Amino acid sequence: MTDTVLSLRKATKLYAGVPAIEDVDFDLRRGEIHALVGENGAGKSTLTKVMAGVVTLTSGTMMVDGADVAPRTPLEARNLGIAMVFQENSLVPTMTVAQNLFLGQEKFYNRLRGIYIAAQQFLQSLNFDVTPTATVGGLGAAKKQMVEIARAVLHKAKVIIFDEPTATLTPEEKKYFFDLVRDLKKRGVSIIFISHALEEELLLADRITVLRDGKHVVTDDAAKFDRAAIVQAMVGRDLSNTLYGAKKKTVRPAGARVLTVQNLKMAPMVKNNSLSVFAGQITGVFGLVGAGRTETFKIVSGVLKRDFFHGGEILLHDKPVRYRVPAPAVKAGIAYVTEDRKVEGFFETASIARNIYLGLLSKFPKGRMILSRRETNAAGKTWTERLKVRAIGDEAKVVELSGGNQQKVVIAKSLVQEPDLIIFDEPTRGVDVGAIVEIHELINHLADEGKAVVVISSYLEIMALSDRILVSRQGKVVEEFSAIEATEEKIMYAAIH
Amino acid sequence: MIAAVREFTNRFLGRGEATITVPSFDGALKPNQKLEAATTVLQCEAPEDLATDGRNLYVADGRRLLRLEGSVATELRSFEQPISALCALKDGGIAVALGGREVRLYPDASSSEPSVTFNDAAFNAVNALAQAGDGSLIATDGSTTCGVDDWARDLMQLNRNGRVFRLDPKARSVTPLASRLGYAFGACAHSDGVLVSESWRHRLILIRNGQTPQVVLGRLPVYPSRLSKAAGGGYWLTAFTARTQLIEFVLREPAYRRRMMAEIDPAYWVAPRLRSGFSFKEPMQGAHIKTMGVIKPWAPPRSYGLVIRLSADGNPLYSLHSRVDGINHGVVAAVEMGGDLLLIAKGPGRVLKLPLAGLAEELGA
Numbered sequence: 001m002t003d004t005v006l007s008l009r010k011a012t013k014l015y016a017g018v019p020a021i022e023d024v025d026f027d028l029r030r031g032e033i034h035a036l037v038g039e040n041g042a043g044k045s046t047l048t049k050v051m052a053g054v055v056t057l058t059s060g061t062m063m064v065d066g067a068d069v070a071p072r073t074p075l076e077a078r079n080l081g082i083a084m085v086f087q088e089n090s091l092v093p094t095m096t097v098a099q100n101l102f103l104g105q106e107k108f109y110n111r112l113r114g115i116y117i118a119a120q121q122f123l124q125s126l127n128f129d130v131t132p133t134a135t136v137g138g139l140g141a142a143k144k145q146m147v148e149i150a151r152a153v154l155h156k157a158k159v160i161i162f163d164e165p166t167a168t169l170t171p172e173e174k175k176y177f178f179d180l181v182r183d184l185k186k187r188g189v190s191i192i193f194i195s196h197a198l199e200e201e202l203l204l205a206d207r208i209t210v211l212r213d214g215k216h217v218v219t220d221d222a223a224k225f226d227r228a229a230i231v232q233a234m235v236g237r238d239l240s241n242t243l244y245g246a247k248k249k250t251v252r253p254a255g256a257r258v259l260t261v262q263n264l265k266m267a268p269m270v271k272n273n274s275l276s277v278f279a280g281q282i283t284g285v286f287g288l289v290g291a292g293r294t295e296t297f298k299i300v301s302g303v304l305k306r307d308f309f310h311g312g313e314i315l316l317h318d319k320p321v322r323y324r325v326p327a328p329a330v331k332a333g334i335a336y337v338t339e340d341r342k343v344e345g346f347f348e349t350a351s352i353a354r355n356i357y358l359g360l361l362s363k364f365p366k367g368r369m370i371l372s373r374r375e376t377n378a379a380g381k382t383w384t385e386r387l388k389v390r391a392i393g394d395e396a397k398v399v400e401l402s403g404g405n406q407q408k409v410v411i412a413k414s415l416v417q418e419p420d421l422i423i424f425d426e427p428t429r430g431v432d433v434g435a436i437v438e439i440h441e442l443i444n445h446l447a448d449e450g451k452a453v454v455v456i457s458s459y460l461e462i463m464a465l466s467d468r469i470l471v472s473r474q475g476k477v478v479e480e481f482s483a484i485e486a487t488e489e490k491i492m493y494a495a496i497h
Numbered sequence: 498m499i500a501a502v503r504e505f506t507n508r509f510l511g512r513g514e515a516t517i518t519v520p521s522f523d524g525a526l527k528p529n530q531k532l533e534a535a536t537t538v539l540q541c542e543a544p545e546d547l548a549t550d551g552r553n554l555y556v557a558d559g560r561r562l563l564r565l566e567g568s569v570a571t572e573l574r575s576f577e578q579p580i581s582a583l584c585a586l587k588d589g590g591i592a593v594a595l596g597g598r599e600v601r602l603y604p605d606a607s608s609s610e611p612s613v614t615f616n617d618a619a620f621n622a623v624n625a626l627a628q629a630g631d632g633s634l635i636a637t638d639g640s641t642t643c644g645v646d647d648w649a650r651d652l653m654q655l656n657r658n659g660r661v662f663r664l665d666p667k668a669r670s671v672t673p674l675a676s677r678l679g680y681a682f683g684a685c686a687h688s689d690g691v692l693v694s695e696s697w698r699h700r701l702i703l704i705r706n707g708q709t710p711q712v713v714l715g716r717l718p719v720y721p722s723r724l725s726k727a728a729g730g731g732y733w734l735t736a737f738t739a740r741t742q743l744i745e746f747v748l749r750e751p752a753y754r755r756r757m758m759a760e761i762d763p764a765y766w767v768a769p770r771l772r773s774g775f776s777f778k779e780p781m782q783g784a785h786i787k788t789m790g791v792i793k794p795w796a797p798p799r800s801y802g803l804v805i806r807l808s809a810d811g812n813p814l815y816s817l818h819s820r821v822d823g824i825n826h827g828v829v830a831a832v833e834m835g836g837d838l839l840l841i842a843k844g845p846g847r848v849l850k851l852p853l854a855g856l857a858e859e860l861g862a
Contacts, residue, residue, distance in 0.1 A: 251861055254524050256812065262516075262518035263517075274519075274521035274523075276520070276521065276523050276524050278524055309510055309511055310516075310517075311512075312518055313518045318712075318715050320516075477521075477523075480523050480524075483861075
């Protein structure tokens with residue numbers, strides 16, 4: 001048995017003649033954690049989908065334990081011992097943990113109690129603190145991830161591929177997840193790990209492979225990399241300072257107050273929350289998952305409703321407003337760029353242009369509700385060029401785009417509405433560094449234009465981006481920092497204590 | 498009928514007019530403790546207002562008019578009534594309002610006889626004076642029914658009868674500029690109009706001749722008071738205390754207020770104060786709890802100290818605070834002189850001095 005558990009040689013995958021990966025060589029050693037790094041569109045997902053049997057290679061070979069294989073379905077890959085834990089988990093939310101674990105292994109007669117006992121024993125053997133009788137829909141992101149991992153281990157996977165596993169986890173949950181991954185490694189499982197958080201890769205991985213534009217750039221021991229070196233390999237230039245670099249030395253002065261939230265309540269997530277947002281500034285809102293940030297701004301933009309009794313007040317340009325649906329908020333000049341782009345952000349089977357134009361149509365321009373093909377294409381072309389959306393063709397569907405480009409479409413869909421107040425909720429989650437820089441530039445440009453910009457983020461990008469930082473905890477803003485005085489420690493302390 | 502139903506629904510649901518919310522201190526109003534770090538240059542019995550001609554600093558302390566040099570105060574003269582407002586004039590003279598009912602102009606601070614006296618019958622609570630560009634005086638009169646010291650009653654009665662007057666010393670005439678204001682308290686000339694603080698409406702308005710007042714800065718979390726010009730453009734706006742949800746709630750309960758005003762000593766009303774924490778009889782605020790002799794610093798204040806630096810167009814740039822656990826509360830006057838900001842904290846009876854060098858940068862303005 002060789003030391004290499006899985007390898008690819010000259011792997012090429014073409015979509016409509018355009019290579020997503022080209023002549024990629026890749027080796028995964030037994031019991032190693034291998035980080036796969038690259039910009040969105042670099043080919044990471046395609047490479048891992050080939051391994052997991054989701055797509056097949058156009059040319060090239062794949063070997064598992066030295067034998068040539070070509071899995072055509074995820075089931076075939078699973079039988080080879082390769083499991084993939086997707087970014088959006090593939091569990092059935094209405095079933096229990098145990099039912100999800102044994103999904104696809106049903107027998108003619110299923111004894112539910114037996115399944116629960118087996119699941120309990122198995123989860124305990126992994127030291128996973130998950131109740132087998134709990135319904136998956138009611139679990140937090142970290143626990144769902146545990147169930148996914150447990151399922152992979154149950155299927156005797158020798159290779160587990162994680163695609164952005166930490167994107168939805170809180171810092172505590174991340175730490176727990178890292179321990180799990182290290183534990184799997186000890187059991188001899190090989191891990192492929194995709195994340196846009198480079199610190200995680202440097203912390204966790206044994207080896208790192210960098211892909212760029214579908215081609216293999218470098219593979220080496222993680223100890224030989226630092227953040228700057230990875231970023232340079234990913235994008236061909238040094239961006240680390242732009243992303244996380246030096247603290248802001250100047251802040252934009254506040255313009256007129258655009259939004260005032262006073263004693264807003266929406267039990268149990270938003271508790272007596274008060275804040276202001278000013279024109280010409282980027283207001284960053286930091287907080288851990290569950291701090292009520294998203295809910296507050298969803299209420300502002302009419303996606304959610306505040307409490308019926310004593311729900312507090314929202315003032316837009318000093319006038320009280322109460323939106324029950326998003327349409328009037330859009331008309332009033334509020335744009336909300338969702339954190340969950342795949343569910344709430346776009347129509348994935350519609351074209352880029354149509355998605356962007358739908359954003360405009362939601363404002364009912366001139367009272368119209370009908371799509372004009374000419375206007376659709378014009379708006380699509382303008383915004384695709386302006387935001388540098390990279391697609392195979394004009395008619396490309398949004399589902400075919402990489403995460404960063406999908407995010408740009410969601411942003412374009414909001415900006416086409418010409419809002420005064422733009423709320424970006426986790427604008428760079430699951431987005432590669434190249435696209436992060438472009439999105440940051442766009443956000444800065446909007447503030448320079450005099451727009452009121454809110455950036456909700458769980459990442460410390462907020463320090464590089466914001467003029468003022470509001471820290472949210474347990475449903476309300478508890479601290480405000482100017483960008484000059486803010487430090488990572490101060491922000492985290494306020495968010496936790 | 499519809500209005501009555503709407504009012505009932507609003508009260509039931511806590512919406513519309515019945516919403517009891519208070520804007521937050523954020524952005525330029527983010528709290529700090531800068532006023533607590535200010536130097537006390539003078540301790541007085543009843544400081545009321547400040548004025549400067551650029552060289553001299555005048556302090557109104559009860560009936561006495563003082564000149565302050567360093568920390569040495571010289572009494573220039575004394576009046577038969579307490580001074581309720583003070584203004585240094587461009588020609589070296591000084592204007593004083595006495596008891597809120599009379600305004601006198603003196604050719605200089607030590608003159609024995611006034612050059613002009615305005616004792617219009619309409620005056621009741623003149624609480625601030627400012628000189629306009631044409632040499633006339635702008636006076637704000639808080640209330641037609643309550644005297645200058647009885648402002649808490651004016652608030653509790655929800656009066657809206659504040660006025661602004663233009664006093665012309667040459668023609669010796671008094672012209673009303675605006676009326677029906679929610680306690681006019683502080684004025685400053687602003688291009689072709691007058692900026693006026695409306696304390697009970699928590700806003701700053703611009704009054705121009707023959708035009709409807711325009712809101713320059715609204716929905717403040719405080720009760721704004723006197724204004725003065727800042728060096729380098731813009732203004733200093735003082736706020737004598739902060740709004741709290743408890744007081745906002747009391748202001749929506751007429752029966753409670755009527756009974757409170759009839760039965761309770763005004764010192765212990767649920768109303769804003771210039772100082773607090775000195776008697777166990779004071780009303781408890783939500784979370785305003787004294788434990789082991791210490792008022793919890795996060796408690797909403799019954800009294801507060803605040804000065805806001807405004808830009809030339811009235812936007813807040815930064816602010817200086819004395820929080821609930823501080824002492825320099827009840828800030829009613831601020832003037833800039835020689836790179837320092839001089840303030841009156843009426844609560845503890847202090848004249849304070851705060852160097853302004855580097856302050857704007859430190860506070861991120």
